[in-house]
Amino acid sequence: MSLPEANPEFEALLNYLKHNRGCDLTGYKRSTLMRRFGHRMQNLSIDSYQKYLHYLQRHSQEYLVLLNDVLINFTSFFRDRDAWDYLATDIIPKIIASKQPNEPIRVWSAGCAAGQEIYSLLILLAETLGIESCLQRVQCYATDADEAALKQARQATYSDLEVSSVPRDLLQKYFEQTDQGYVIRPILRQNIIFGRHDLTQDAPISKIDLLMCRNVLIYFNPEAQASILVRFHFALKKTGFLFLGKSETLVNRRQIFTPVHMKHQIYTKGLKLDLEDHLAINPKSSKGQLAESLTSQTQFWQTAFETNTVAQFAVDISGCLVGANEQANILFGLTLDDWNYPFHQLEPGKLIAAHTSVKTFYCHRRPAILKDIERKTSQGTQYFDVAIAPVLNAKKQLLGSILTFVNKTDCKRLKDKLEYTNAELKRVSEALQTTQTELESARQEIHILAEDTHKRNQSSEGAR
Numbered sequence: 001m002s003l004p005e006a007n008p009e010f011e012a013l014l015n016y017l018k019h020n021r022g023c024d025l026t027g028y029k030r031s032t033l034m035r036r037f038g039h040r041m042q043n044l045s046i047d048s049y050q051k052y053l054h055y056l057q058r059h060s061q062e063y064l065v066l067l068n069d070v071l072i073n074f075t076s077f078f079r080d081r082d083a084w085d086y087l088a089t090d091i092i093p094k095i096i097a098s099k100q101p102n103e104p105i106r107v108w109s110a111g112c113a114a115g116q117e118i119y120s121l122l123i124l125l126a127e128t129l130g131i132e133s134c135l136q137r138v139q140c141y142a143t144d145a146d147e148a149a150l151k152q153a154r155q156a157t158y159s160d161l162e163v164s165s166v167p168r169d170l171l172q173k174y175f176e177q178t179d180q181g182y183v184i185r186p187i188l189r190q191n192i193i194f195g196r197h198d199l200t201q202d203a204p205i206s207k208i209d210l211l212m213c214r215n216v217l218i219y220f221n222p223e224a225q226a227s228i229l230v231r232f233h234f235a236l237k238k239t240g241f242l243f244l245g246k247s248e249t250l251v252n253r254r255q256i257f258t259p260v261h262m263k264h265q266i267y268t269k270g271l272k273l274d275l276e277d278h279l280a281i282n283p284k285s286s287k288g289q290l291a292e293s294l295t296s297q298t299q300f301w302q303t304a305f306e307t308n309t310v311a312q313f314a315v316d317i318s319g320c321l322v323g324a325n326e327q328a329n330i331l332f333g334l335t336l337d338d339w340n341y342p343f344h345q346l347e348p349g350k351l352i353a354a355h356t357s358v359k360t361f362y363c364h365r366r367p368a369i370l371k372d373i374e375r376k377t378s379q380g381t382q383y384f385d386v387a388i389a390p391v392l393n394a395k396k397q398l399l400g401s402i403l404t405f406v407n408k409t410d411c412k413r414l415k416d417k418l419e420y421t422n423a424e425l426k427r428v429s430e431a432l433q434t435t436q437t438e439l440e441s442a443r444q445e446i447h448i449l450a451e452d453t454h455k456r457n458q459s460s461e462g463a464r
């Protein structure tokens with residue numbers, strides 16, 4: 001996917017920041033960036049990107065001021081209140097129910113701005129678990145690319161206006177009123193680890209139960225969004241939840257997240273990541289070309305697999321369906337919901353159950369062919385030959401298997417017909433043989449009779 005290079009002078013500016021200031025803004029939407037840069041340039045009375053580039057080169061700290069303008073920090077406590085209510089009544093209880101009583105709960109606010117988001121969540125968790133248990137069990141991470149915002153978040157001090165969205169009883173319980181404003185009680189703050197983290201470049205935090213990244217993705221172009229979502233897939237536990245902002249939509253080419261609640265933008269993990277997803281988060285500098293060529297190779301094989309005229313399934317080492325091509329989907333009526341499902345519980349898996357231990361065939365390292373697998377349908381019986389081929393990686397580790405279902409119904413019908421015709425032919429030729437033998441013996445009898453008659457005639461003539 002190539003980026004729309006709106007303006008070469010502007011792209012030169014972005015490249016300068018990336019290579020000379022370690023500040024990579026190339027993944028952000030150009031329209032937002034240009035507005036924010038324009039705002040900063042207006043303040044400095046600079047009227048072209050080229051002149052602003054010279055200004056940046058001469059003023060080494062200017063990029064920090066610019067960043068402050070570019071990274072929009074707007075936030076509030078319990079922003080989009082109804083989504084937070086849903087989180088409190090549906091999602092938090094689910095997370096707690098999925099755990100042992102003392103098991104840790106790990107949450108991450110990515111793009112936390114001045115901290116209101118992570119404190120809102122911590123308050124909800126303290127309300128549900130009780131403060132003591134919350135302090136024991138909950139591990140909070142709050143990250144942002146903007147150091148100034150993180151500083152504010154660590155201070156946890158908010159104005160009257162900023163706390164106006166916090167319900168009164170919670171304000172009294174979790175805040176201290178000071179001359180500087182409302183401060184989150186220190187005991188709660190000790191549970192949070194704040195840190196600088198760039199979503200487009202840094203490795204994600206792992207084993208997360210609830211990942212909030214609200215009103216951040218909207219600033220990125222689709223390619224950067226997709227790569228951030230892949231990182232989030234890594235970050236979340238299998239049972240974890242992703243909580244996005246109200247106006248955000250998922251852009252990934254495959255459903256690696258599935259919605260739990262569309263309106264409130266809450267998702268769980270969907271499809272497993274594939275090679276292309278992994279490539280999306282590889283740094284694209286010097287490896288860019290390699291990644292591109294690998295991507296096109298991957299696309300080639302993927303298309304070949306998907307459009308193959310015979311039905312094929314990919315089953316991973318744990319026995320779950322991780323891929324099915326178009327023919328397979330049509331033949332067995334599979335949908336995306338069946339992916340990641342144990343293969344032996346799906347119809348094609350059940351069909352071969354009688355012939356092999358389906359629960360273990362995907363662990364075999366040797367290929368196998370199963371003949372004449374029967375499938376009863378309302379239109380009659382179908383027959384398949386199933387080839388099971390192990391898939392090994394370069395280190396000869398088994399990744400799973402590819403199962404190819406070749407429909408032999410027509411062949412089987414022809415074969416049966418041929419067998420029947422051959423049997424008929426044999427029966428008729430045997431009957432013919434019998435008739436010929438009978439004919440021959442009849443002919444011989446006639447011959448003998450004729451000879452006898454001839455002899456008898458001769459002897460009676462001699463007697464006369």
Ligand SMILES: C[S@@+](CC[C@H](N)C(=O)[O-])C[C@H]1O[C@@H](n2cnc3c(N)ncnc32)[C@H](O)[C@@H]1O
Nearest residue numbers: 071072074075111113144145146198199214215
């Ligand atoms: C509009 S605020 C959203 C704050 C909060 N999540 C909310 O919804 O109220 C966007 C935040 O994303 C942060 N941000 C922007 N780019 C980022 C990046 N590449 N990595 C991490 N945070 C980033 C900004 O610094 C800003 O604090």
